Amino acid sequence: MFRSILLACVPYFAALIVGIALLRWFAGRFRMRLDFNRLGAIVRDQQGTVQSLSLVLTLPFFVLILLFIVQVAQLMAATIVVHYAAFAAARAAIVWIPARVDPYFEAENRINVYALDPHAPDQQLPELDPSSPLYGPSAGGLTFIVLPGSTKYAKIASAAVLACAAISPSARMPLPGPDTTGPTAAILEEVYRAMVPTSQANPRTSERLRNKLAYAAQATRVEIRFYHPNFEPPLVTYWLGPDPGEFYPNELGWQDPITVTVEYWLPLMPGPGRLLARPTPTGPGGGDSISPRVSTIPGSGVYVYPITATITLGNEGLKPVYPYREIVW
DSSP, rough: HHHHHHHHHHHHHHHHHHHHHHHHHHHHHTTOOOOHHHHHHHHHHHHHHHHHHHHHHHHHHHHHHHHHHHHHHHHHHHHHHHHHHHHHHHHHHHHHTOSBBBBBTBBBOOOEEEEETTTTTSOOOOOOOOTTTOOOSSSEEEEEOOOOSSSSHHHHHHHHHHHHHGSSOOOOOSSSSOOOHHHHHHHHHHHHHHHHHGGOTTTTTHHHHHHHHHHHHHEEEEEEEEEETSOOOOSSSSOOOOOTTTOOOOOOOOOOOEEEEEEEEEOOOHHHHHHHHHHOOOOOOOOOOOGGEEEOEEEETTEEEEEEEEEEEEOOOOOOSSSOOOOOO
């Protein structure tokens, strides 16, 4: 995970270096010094307009460079948090998928709703006809995607949402859809007040925590995939025979790789967001890869930028003490 974080932050490191170098050049070019007394004297000076005019002409560019540096730092911090959110969700997946949530539909290593991933490469279907000589364990496998609508999916997604709440805005954002974070927000507030006793004196703590959690819940997308090899009983529909025993078609294999992808829509600062949303003219063969990804929240004018991270862990559920009674495979 640390290597992927470093690779993802390389462009931001380069942008920070460029921004700091540009800021130093700008300050040296116009002989700028951080002197608040002199700045106040210039503002109060009524004898001429030469110094005030130079300040008016140079200050917007100086502030724009500062905002650029701050925005890049926020993008870098958000990239680290989103990678952690993906790891937290993958860790939750390898804990909750082996657990018993429902005795019928989501018991140990079982999931309720899943489907074949249509975009996964190298999908190799197993032979499902018992009369075929190729029937039985084989090489390759299938990649499945876990669909929303089950208890285990909700618990896995909540791990990513809680991690992304740390970088979410505390102000109320006009996002579409109802706020369904009531119970989770109450627990989060109770834990926060227990860890930070001084927050009891701030009457806005509860509102800010709920706003952060509500935005994270609606701005975070979680995709869960797992790879099931063909040397184990397949998860697709096939002939079970007259006595299938206790084999469940929706049961994941022990140590099946589980991949979790988290996408978070980070709110940008107004100035840099508007600037990044403008298409950049490029020469032949070039392309603007930033502005097409920047969008706005409907009805708010807030610019958002998607940050994505992917983590793969093995299904580390407890291996059964006794083997399941499955069909001959």
